[in-house]
Amino acid sequence: MLQSYKNILVPIDGSYESELAFKKAINVAKRNGEDTALHLVHVVDTRAFQNISSFDTTMVEQVTETAKKTLSGYADEAKKAGIKNVDFSVEYGAPKVIIAKDIPDEKKIDLIMIGATGLNAVERILIGSVTEYVTRTAECDVLVVRTDLENKPALTKDLIKANRREGL
Template identity: 85%
Template sequence: MLQRYKNILVPIDGSYEAELAFKKAIDVAKRNGDDTAIHLVHVVDTRAFQNISSFDTAMVEQVTETAKDTLNGYITEAKKNGINNIDSSVEYGAPKVVIAKDLPKEKSIDLIMIGATGLNAVERLLIGSVTEYVTRIAECDVLVVRTDLDNKPALSKKQRKHENKDSQL
């Protein structure tokens, strides 16, 4: 018996790893049937604005608009790939909690597909990884995407930059 997922949550943060998670979510949704929904989310980390002495709502609005534009681009791509049961939201708060606890309960999420972290060991120790937290705390299945669509290791930023330079020559 195959596991069928009905509600897939894909956190989008603008990273290459999040894009890979999105692309794999499309494949999973296709395999699971038309009634499978993909929920895209971008979480604006409000803690980042707490240290700004002159809190500027225009800054938050700009971040929100950029996130909405990015999410709309992903929705367009999903629809081109035959996925019509897709929605998105911009949420505010601590990304770890929103992704691991709040949205899974609110939207009956049964699978979170999240990109692997790009943090090194010291950064993870100091600030913690959202991905690591989600894998520990979420009550649903979590798939951490570390590979591309051919299941080859995802290129590092340095490798992608080098590959882009080579393709421009």
């Protein structure tokens, strides 16, 4: 018997890998039946704003509005692909805990589909990988997306070299 997933969480951070996770999540949701729900989330890491001396709430509002527009576009794309039950939210706090624990508990998530990376190398060293934390601590299944829609490596050698030159 095949595993059936009914509530799929896809964290969206604007990275190429999170977009691939979203596109693959559409396919997984379609295979699991029309009652499968797709939950999209963007987490605004409030710790990033704590270090700004002239903290202005308009910055958070701008980030929130951009995230809402992006998520709304993704939700529309999922609906056009035939997913009937799609929702999205913008959350505030520590992305690791919100993605691995809070939302899965609240929405009864049984699968998290997350991009392999989203931060640059320096940020991963300093604050750790959200993906790594989610795979280690989430109580539901986690699928880490590393390949494109044709199951070829998402990051080609040329892209990796370009990222290294840019310090990513």
